[in-house]
Amino acid sequence: MAEHHTKPASERTADVIVVGAGPAGSTTAYHLARSGLDVLLLEKTAFPREKVCGDGLTPRATKQLVAMGIDVSEEAGWLRNHGLRIIAGGHRLQLDWPELASYPNYGLVRKRDDFDEQLARQAEKAGARLHERCTVGEPVLDARTGRITGVHAKLGEERTPVTFHAPLVVAADGNSTRLSLKMGLHRRDDRPMGVAVRTYFTSPRHDDDYLESWLELWDKRGAEDRLLPGYGWVFGMGDGTSNVGLGILNSSSAFKELDWREVLKAWCASMPEEWGYTPENMLGPIRGAALPMAFNRQPHYTRGLLLVGDAGGLxxxxxxxxxxxxxxxxxxxxxxxxxxxxxxxxxQRELALRNYPKVLKETYGGYYNLGRAFVKLIGNPKVMKLATERGLSHPLLMRFTLKMLANLTDPRGGDAMDRVINGLSKVAPRA
Structure with a gap:
């Protein structure tokens, strides 16, 4: 492991500035610091802080936590999950996460306020310099080249104006990514967008060790029941509570016209009473967040700025x-x-940096394009109804679907399902 910079040249300068200490920013800062670079990690709020959803982690995320040296044992407060329970079309199918060389065979559950803080503290331990309550405003631009060379910010409760400088800046500031917008990078309207709404309930189901996905969301308020393009979830948190929420896609006429908090309340009211998903057991308000999908902001690198996570629509x-x-x-x-x-x-440095969007497209481009086609398909209620009614009665088909939806395959070798999914991702265009 490389030595860390013990005395930065200045408190306000670094090799890299990372804006946002969510999972994307803290992971970036951790790996940069581990490699010996001097990193400033700027977070607008103070930990612990609330975030919507994200409590249920698949084996893909689990692998990244292990790579960061985070203790994911149950003794350290993590609840392990063994797979996904899918409920739709009168069927209930329980599927274990696949046995793969590339990923562990379990996922994890952890509350987001605590989860994000663990990642940020791990980045700090690696040598990143974390500033909480640091609100980033305008980028500092080189007048000649238009490159970003730092950021103006307000620091602490006093909101003291400060300027931080670095030759490279990483935008990890989430879906709203004000830094990207200030650099002229706007959202692409041809990419799917989702919304997640969720709340917590005290519930006897808190120690369920499967993530539960309900593939049918019905709007029962009109003359006819209407199937909505999205899914519901239930995650046991292991602490006496359940996370219950909905993820909705914008591929339907219902997307803008419905109050999703009301849809969530109606869905919870239809659950068995003994589960406890009732108003008196609700802990805190229903919160919502946008889900930016399939590279909805590009380019992922320009003029000294790299986009990671939700800022890049990943x-x-x-x-x-x-x-x-x-x-x-x-x-x-x-x-x-x-x-x-x-x-x-x-x-030469610029040549290396321009490779970042290419690596992203090689890794996810084909798969995300398949996903865009999938989103359009399930936006059609007839297709969704047929898929849920017919698909769940075929466990082999559903095992394939689980691997496809969760993007869990071995890239080399693997079984026949892995080879089909990897093959489809390779031949799909990488836009």
Whole structure:
């Protein structure tokens, strides 16, 4: 492991600035610091802090936590899950996570306020300099080249104006990513968008060791019941509570016209009473967040700025999962930066940095394009109804679907299902 910079040249300068200490930013900062670079990690809130959803982690995210040296044992407060329980079309199917060489065969559950703080503290332990209550405003731009060379920010409760400088900046500031917008990077309207709403209930189901996904969401308020494009989930938190929520896609006419908090309340009211998903057991308000999918903001590198996680629209369009891709993109961004920093000239460094969007497209481009087609398909209620009614009665088909939706295959070798999914991802266009 490389030695850390014990005395930075200045408190306000660094090799890299990372804006946002969510999973994407903290992972990026951790891997940069481990490689010996001086990293400033700027977080607008103070830990612990609330975030919507993300409590249920698949084996993809689990792998990244292990790679960061985080203790994921049950003794350390993590609840392990063994797979996914799918409920739809009158069927209930329990599928274990696949046995793969590339990923562990279990997922994890952890509350987001605590989860994010663990990652940020791990980045700090590796040598990153974390500033909480640091609100980043305008980018500092080189007047000649238009490159970002730092950020203006307000620090602490006093909101003291400060300027931080670094030759490279990573935008890990989530779906709203104000830094990207200030650099002229706007959201692509041709990419799917989702919304997640969730709340917590005290419930006897708190220690359920399967993530539960309900593939049918019915709007029962009109003259006719209407099937909505999205899914419901129930995650036992292991602490006396359940996380209950909905993920909805914008591929339906219902997307803008419905109050999703009301849909969640109605869905919970239809659950068995003994589960306890009732108003008197609700802990806190229903919260919502956007799910930016399938590279909905590009380019992922321009003029000294790299986008990771939700800022780059890396949410999986098949299942709404964002944390694994946030962390994986953080690793790729860090590896790119470390290699670029070792180049001798600015032109060589730029050549290395421009490889980052290519690596993202090679890794996810084909798979995300398959996901975009999937989103359009399930936006059609007839297709969704047929899929849930017919598909769940075929366990082999559903095992294939689980691997496809959760993006869990062995890239080399693997079984016949892995080869089919990997093959489809390779031949799909990588836009």
């Amino acid at each position: 949410v999986n369009p098949f299942n709404g999962e964002g944390i694994a891709y946030a962390m994986e993109s953080g690793v790729m961004a860090a590896e790119t930066i470390v290699q670029a920093q070792a180049r001798a000239t600015p032109a």
